Amino acid sequence: xxxxxxxxxxxxxxDPDKATVAFVVANAAxxxxxxxxxxxxxxxxxxxxxxxxxxxxxxxxxxxxxxMANFVKAGGKxxxxxxxxxxxxxxxxxxxDGAVVVGGAKLVExxxxxxxxxxx
Amino acid sequence: xxxxxxxxGCAAELSSHxxxxxxxxxxxxxxxxLRFRMAALRxxxxxxxxxxxxxxxxxxxxxxxxxxxxxxxxxxxxYLIERRSEP
Numbered sequence: 001x002x003x004x005x006x007x008x009x010x011x012x013x014x015d016p017d018k019a020t021v022a023f024v025v026a027n028a029a030x031x032x033x034x035x036x037x038x039x040x041x042x043x044x045x046x047x048x049x050x051x052x053x054x055x056x057x058x059x060x061x062x063x064x065x066x067x068m069a070n071f072v073k074a075g076g077k078x079x080x081x082x083x084x085x086x087x088x089x090x091x092x093x094x095x096x097d098g099a100v101v102v103g104g105a106k107l108v109e110x111x112x113x114x115x116x117x118x119x120x
Numbered sequence: 121x122x123x124x125x126x127x128x129g130c131a132a133e134l135s136s137h138x139x140x141x142x143x144x145x146x147x148x149x150x151x152x153x154l155r156f157r158m159a160a161l162r163x164x165x166x167x168x169x170x171x172x173x174x175x176x177x178x179x180x181x182x183x184x185x186x187x188x189x190x191x192x193x194x195x196x197x198x199y200l201i202e203r204r205s206e207p
Contacts, residue, residue, distance in 0.1 A: 027148030031155040032186040062149055070152055
């Protein structure tokens, strides 16, 4: 059984339901002792900016800001796609705690060492 | 030891060291908080959990298999989980 788990997320406020559920599943993985990565790409990178997720609160779920903070607190990693981030003119000095702006090699490295991945 | 109200014949008849009523919380939110609460126990100590989310019926056994904690008793929505020894 793999010790790793990856959640790939490509949505932000354009689909807050998907954005929220992605982090709920990521929390399930990290809570199950998996080394867990959330990979934010395309529109999903907006979640990597401090404050962006503060007003996302889907019915029936905890606020996304809280889900993300708990994920990082539990040891989860967040990778933010660098070209996606730059394309949108986002500020790399305002990345959320626990997130790292990375190129594709970091994702490839994580997955290549053996990890399932679920995409939202 | 923690007293915990429950229906006769349920997991409450087994002893526990901590109790948590998770209400309707489910999936990752439930598991993450459960992880923190289990970490606060010593090896062999037990947590009595009430988890009303319907997903808990399948999730609790799966989570215990993944983490190595022991599911002593399951009678939805009541669960009794024993903390694993350190790996």
